[in-house]
Amino acid sequence: MISGKTPLLLGLLLPLCASTSASEPATASSSAQALIASLARPAPAHTAFAEARFLQMLEQPLVVSGELSWLGDDELQRRVDRPHAETFTIAGDQVTQQRESKSPRHFSLKRAPQLQVLLDSFVALLSGNPARLQQAFEIRHEGTAAGAWTLALTPRDAKVAKTVASIRIDGYANESRCMHMQEADGDLAVDLLGPLAAKMPAQPTREALQALCQSVP
Template sequence: MIAALRQPAPAHTAFAEARFLKMLDRPLVVSGQLSWLGDDRLQRRVEQPRAETATIADGEVTQQRDGKPARHFSLKRAPQLQVLLDSFVALLSGDAARLQQAFEIQREGDAAGAWTLTLVPRDARVAKTVARIRIDGLGDQSRCMHMQEADGDLAVDLLGPLAEKMPAEPTRAELQALCADSP
């Protein structure tokens, strides 16, 4: 199933993300484009509500916001970004071995139809930040990614054409229904 997700680099996909944080009354919603640039290089370009680009390359994260100087920090300071990098790179390169090295994997469904991968970080330090990632897909396309943080916060990303269906003020139930629905 993982090998079927392989895409040549660079690979780009639209995304819309809703972050459900305990300290906020409603989710934060951003949208833009995710890009795998090859190897261990990933870029997340947010277009709405404010332009921002985050790039992971060579073990470093660079964040650039319009009108502000770029911030640089080690990927080791952001375990959730390491998990994101490992999961995206392994999936987009079709590297099941890398995925199995970083995560315990539970598969449901079948490669031709609807499927779900649940990834639990193997590294105990990472698991203190990220409890699990669930990826819902159909055929050879990932449609949704749910990153459940250990503190209860949740980020749900709608990927590809599904990103256009992000509600203005989404609920967890609405996003679950979108992810479970066939196109």
């Protein structure tokens, strides 16, 4: 989710000040709240990822892999190991980009709405906080907490929605397995998470990744 254009996941990846609505957000269903609560992990939490970004300007997707880490509070790190070394760290409202053999680059989270989305979605999921997630997103839930499930997230903030149209998270039991971040311009980032990351095809297609995300672990 962080590759290509303006750095993306950390699809992705709002210290909640950025996505509030004028009225009180509709409460997510009790089944969705229970599911989100079951995903809670103590910080620090680390998970492998492999991402394929489908860009309209390119014939083949861009593929990167590495590790996502929630370090507690609003601190998230995305380390890319392949095909190059690069680390993005979000701490509060600041982002640090570190590339091999280059000086760190710092910028405000306000410049990267995709990173805000990534931060809010990951922190809310890893901390098992449905209230935070529903503050930033409209939530639709399908499936059961004991089997396969899907969370469909639509950003509430109109400015964020101009960049990130939607996020879909596929999982099984209390594990998130895939994240799809659909950008408003038609580009798509698909992240395979945890053990599923090792199954990223050498030449991924949307169909192949969809099949992996919906497979039974």
